[in-house]
Amino acid sequence: xxxxxxxxxxxxxxxxxxxxxxxxxxxxxxxxxxxxxxxxxxxxxxxxxxxxxxxxxxxxxxxxxxxxxxxxxxxxxxxxxxxxxxxxxxxxxxxxxxxxxxxxxxxxxxxxxxxxxxxxxxxxxxxxxxxxxxxxxxxxxxxxxxxxxxxxxxxxxxxxxxxxxxxxxxxxxxxxxxxxxxxxxxxxxxxxxxxxxxxxxxxxxxxxxxxxxxxxxxxxxxxxxxxxxxxxxxxxxxxxxxxxxxxxxxxxxxxxxxxxxxxxxxxxxxxxxxxxxxxxxxxx
Amino acid sequence: xxxxxxxxxxxxxxxxxxxxxxxxxxxxxxxxxxxxxxxxxxxxxxxxxxxxxxxxxxxxxxxxxxxxxxxxxxxxxxxxxxxxxxxxxxxxxxxxxxxxxxxxxxxxxxxxxxxxxxxxxxxxxxxxxxxxxxxxxxxxxxxxxxx
Ligand code: SF4
Ligand code: FES
Numbered sequence: 001x002x003x004x005x006x007x008x009x010x011x012x013x014x015x016x017x018x019x020x021x022x023x024x025x026x027x028x029x030x031x032x033x034x035x036x037x038x039x040x041x042x043x044x045x046x047x048x049x050x051x052x053x054x055x056x057x058x059x060x061x062x063x064x065x066x067x068x069x070x071x072x073x074x075x076x077x078x079x080x081x082x083x084x085x086x087x088x089x090x091x092x093x094x095x096x097x098x099x100x101x102x103x104x105x106x107x108x109x110x111x112x113x114x115x116x117x118x119x120x121x122x123x124x125x126x127x128x129x130x131x132x133x134x135x136x137x138x139x140x141x142x143x144x145x146x147x148x149x150x151x152x153x154x155x156x157x158x159x160x161x162x163x164x165x166x167x168x169x170x171x172x173x174x175x176x177x178x179x180x181x182x183x184x185x186x187x188x189x190x191x192x193x194x195x196x197x198x199x200x201x202x203x204x205x206x207x208x209x210x211x212x213x214x215x216x217x218x219x220x221x222x223x224x225x226x227x228x229x230x231x232x233x234x235x236x237x238x239x240x241x242x243x244x245x246x247x248x249x250x251x252x253x254x255x256x257x258x259x260x261x262x263x264x265x266x267x268x269x270x271x272x273x274x275x276x277x278x279x280x281x282x283x284x
Numbered sequence: 285x286x287x288x289x290x291x292x293x294x295x296x297x298x299x300x301x302x303x304x305x306x307x308x309x310x311x312x313x314x315x316x317x318x319x320x321x322x323x324x325x326x327x328x329x330x331x332x333x334x335x336x337x338x339x340x341x342x343x344x345x346x347x348x349x350x351x352x353x354x355x356x357x358x359x360x361x362x363x364x365x366x367x368x369x370x371x372x373x374x375x376x377x378x379x380x381x382x383x384x385x386x387x388x389x390x391x392x393x394x395x396x397x398x399x400x401x402x403x404x405x406x407x408x409x410x411x412x413x414x415x416x417x418x419x420x421x422x423x424x425x426x427x428x429x430x431x
Contacts (some may be wrong), residue, residue: 230400
């Protein structure tokens with residue numbers, strides 16, 4: 001006979017209703033789940049069978065959108081990326097709480113707006129300071145594979161915020177930009193097409209920016225995508241120090257192709273790109 | 285927009301002690317901060333003591349008597365020494381790491397992820413061993429034979 005595929009587990013979930021509760025409390029649910037089920041599957045099971053009032057945030061169910069970050073059995077994890085069996089404590093218990101260091105909106109839903117505001121503050125896009133981003137349509141910025149290697153690791157970030165929760169500095173300093181925004185600042189500074197070093201230094205080179213980091217390294221330990229924000233922040237500090245020492249770095253020096261890349265031909269049947277639907281303005 | 289009640293879920297100092305994956309570097313970070321605060325306390329006391337000299341010799345002697353008992357000699361002084369060694373040795377590692385040394389180059393994230401923490405760990409182990417050796421030598425001097 002095949003081994004049973006059903007597990008009985010107890011979910012201890014942190015609940016908070018902003019209109020009814022003064023502070024959060026724990027509630028337990030006993031549910032049956034299939035082996036291999038994720039923590040997110042278990043939450044769905046609770047909503048479907050026991051308690052439809054339970055709130056949590058998710059979207060893709062495959063570790064891509066970054067919405068389902070939670071404190072699972074005491075550690076920051078993505079609920080959709082974590083199997084229940086991996087996180088059982090005391091036999092068959094799993095605890096689920098909202099991500100700390102952010103206000104709780106309801107139950108397991110944290111308010112990540114401060115994270116996104118800090119992300120926006122570091123200008124997470126190619127900056128050409130005065131130039132149009134795409135001065136001659138049809139031509140391209142040229143970049144070697146080596147230039148790509150300088151930042152590509154940091155492009156895998158899904159903005160889940162787990163790193164902000166793990167960071168001891170952010171735990172006591174709400175003003176600290178935090179691992180995700182700083183890693184993204186470096187991602188663009190290290191991009192040979194970007195010319196926004198000075199703009200970003202004003203934001204990320206401050207007392208609440210990169211210099212607040214003292215390499216506790218927890219951001220890199222918890223990152224579900226292997227982004228290693230701790231590395232990005234140290235490399236960012238190096239850039240700031242080098243620029244302070246006036247060591248010349250060739251930032252924003254990528255060249256543009258003379259025209260459409262030679263030999264690149266549209267495949268038969270592939271339609272032209274549609275016209276822009278928004279007005280094209282130079283990016284500042 | 286309607287303002288709704290939120291619950292402030294910030295970890296505060298608890299976030300220094302635990303959280304994340306409870307990695308080794310977190311505890312070195314906390315140790316660095318605590319030893320830093322200890323050294324700051326020592327410096328304040330030191331300034332207070334030396335300032336007392338300006339108020340004449342009796343004030344100076346009274347202060348010196350207060351800090352030369354066995355508690356200072358066998359508890360606080362060794363603690364200040366230990367804090368100085370740990371903070372200094374770990375500080376050397378932090379200076380190197382924060383200048384981008386020992387953290388490695390960006391690499392493709394391939395599971396199971398190896399991070400810059402793995403790269404700098406030999407340096408961390410080396411400075412901890414060096415700190416241990418200096419502490420042992422200091423310990424012999426503080427508590428060893430001849431005292
Ligand atoms: S760096 Fe990693 S942990 Fe931080 S937001 Fe990006 S994907 Fe999440
Ligand atoms: S639901 Fe998208 S990352 Fe988990």
